[in-house]
Amino acid sequence: MSERQHPLAALTKTRILEFVREPEALFWVFAFPILMALVLGFAFRDRPPDPVPVGVVEGSVSKEITDALAASGKVKPSAYATLADGLEALRTGKIALLVEQTHALTYHLDATRPDARIARLEADAAIQRARGRLDPSPPQEALIHEKGSRYIDFLLPGILGLNLMGTGIWGIGFSIVNARLKKTLKLMAATPMRKSHYLLAQMLSRFVFLVGEVGIILAFGVAAFQVPIRGSLAVLGVVTVLGALCFAGLGLLTCARARTLEAANGLMNLIMVPMWLLSGVFFSSARFPKAAQPLIQALPLTALNNALRAVMLEGRSLAAIGGELAVVAAWGVVSFALALKIFRWQ
C-alpha cells in the first residue's frame, strides 16, 4: 500500500502550513506584539517626564517670572501676545496653564485636567521661590528605580497573557469559521478522520507560533526595560504552554457552532473584553470589589497573569503556582471537551 502519516501529524502540519502562507495572520501574531512593545517602549522611556507646557501673557508678566518657570525644568513656558490668544491655547489643550499678572497673579486652568493641577503646583512653586519664598522644610526625593517593581514590570507579564489569549482565540476561531463556511469541515467530516484529531491539531499547531510570540515579547522586555525573569525559564515555558492550550481550547469552544464570521467575532469579543478589563492586564485585578473577586480569580486570564507575574517577578516555583495552573488547565480541558461535543461540522 502506501506510507501514511499519522492523521494528527498531517492535520497539524496542514494547519501550520496554512498559517505561515497567510501573510495577514503572520502579521497579527508576530508584528502585533512587536508594535505593542514599541509603543510601551516609547511610553516607558527611562528618562524624567516631559515638562508641562504652560503659557504666559506677554507684557503682563515680568521676564523674571518667565525665566523662573523655564529654570524650574518642571514646566515649559511659551509666550502669548494677548490674553485671548493664551486662553485659546488653553482651550485647545496646547498648554495646561496660563499665567497672567494684572493687579494680582492669576492662573487660568481647567481644574479637572490632572496635568493642569500639576502645572499649577510646579509653576506656583517656581514663581514663589523666584520671589523669595523659602521652604521651611525642604524635602528630599527618593526615586524608585528598582527593577521588578516598576509599572513596566507589572505590565509586561500582562501583555504576555493578553497576547496568548488573543492569538489563541482569534487564530483558531477565524480559521475554524472559515473552514466551516467553505465546507472544508463538512468534507473532512465525510472521511474517517477522527474529529478529536482535527480539534487537537488546531491546539497543537499553536506551539509553533508560541515560541515566536512569547519570545519576542520577553526578549523585548528584557533588552529594552531590563524586566526581570526571576523564576526558571522552564517554569515560564510550562506556564505559557498551558496558557496557550487553554485559550486554544476556549477558541475552539467559542467557534464550535458559529456559522458566520460576524457571529464568531461577537462571541470572541464577549469572551475576551471582560478579561481585558477584569483580569489584571493593565492594572491589578485586586482593585475590583471584594464581592467580585471569586469570579475574577476564576477567569483563565487572571490565573494566567498571576502565574506569569509570580514566576517572572517573584521567582516562584512550579509548585507555588499550582493553584493558578490548575485553573488554567481546567478551562482548557473543559473547553476542549465541550467543543468536541457541540462542534458543528457543517
Place this chain on the structure above:
Amino acid sequence: MNAAISCTGLKKHYGDVKAVDGLDLEVRAGECFGMLGPNGAGKTTTIEILEGLTKPDAGEVTILGRRWGSHERELRERLGISLQETRLTEKLTVFETLSLFRSFYVRGRNPEQLMADLSLEEKRDARVGKLSGGQRQRLAVACALAGDPEILFLDEPTTGLDPQSRLQLWERIAAYKAAGRTVLLTTHYMEEAERLCDRVAVVDHGKIIAQGSPEDLIAGLHAPHIIEFSTDPAVSDEMLAKIPGVGERRQRDGQWFLAAASLAQAVPALLAALDDAGAKLVSLSTHQATLEDVFISLTGRELRNE
C-alpha cells in the same frame, strides 16, 4: 441482487419545504446510478442523507449492508465522498492536500497514484488556489478516492466545468466504475446521465418519478423522435392532434414539440396538414428523444431552468 445502497421512505423537511418526500432507492453493487433532476429537486439532500451527513426525518438507509448509526467508522473507511462545490484549502498544494486526505484512511491510494489517476501530476506542487475549475474538481474527486473506496458519491461533479474538463472527468469516473466499483452521482445534465449511468432515477419535488436505464426511460416515451417546428401563422393543438403517428405535443415560445414513433410517417403527414391549414413553415428540425424529453414528458417542465 446485491444492493450497495438502499433506502426506503426517506423524508426530510426544512420548515414547510419538503426537500425529500418519501423516497425509495436501490443502487446495485458495480453500477453507476444517477439521480437526475432540476435544481431544488432534493438531490443534494438525498445524497447527503445517504452519505450520513444529514439525518433524515424518517426512513431507513442501508449502505453495504450497514447502517450509519451503528457502523459509521467502518462506512467512512469504505466510502468516497465529493460534495457539491467543494472548496479545499487554497493555501495547500495538490500533493499536500492528497497526503492529508490519505492520512485519514487506514488503507488507500497514495498521493502519487491519485495524481496519476486524475492527471494532476503536473500540478503536484501548485497551490489549490491557483488551479482551474476543472483541476480543482479533479482534485476533489482524487480526495474522495484517497481511501480506495467501494462506493463513490459525487454531487454534481461537473457543474460549471467547461466541456473538455467535463469529458476528462467522465473518463475517470468511467474508469473507476470499470474496476467494478459503485458510483452514485447527482446531475442536472441529461448528457452526463446518459453517458455515465447504467440506471437513472428522475427526481422531482423530493420524489422519484421514474427509474430505469436511460434507454428504457427513453423507450418508455413510445416515441423515440422529437419534431420541433414553428409556423406562420400559428397552428392549433386540435389540428396537430389529428395528424397520424404524433404522440405527445407541447408548445413553448411559439415553438411546437411533437413526439413521434416514426419520422417517415409523422413528418410528411405534418407537412401536408400544415399545407392544408395554409400555415407556412418557419423552422423544422428533429432529434432523438433524450432524458430531457423524458423529464419534460413527466413534469411538463424543463430540466434546466437557467
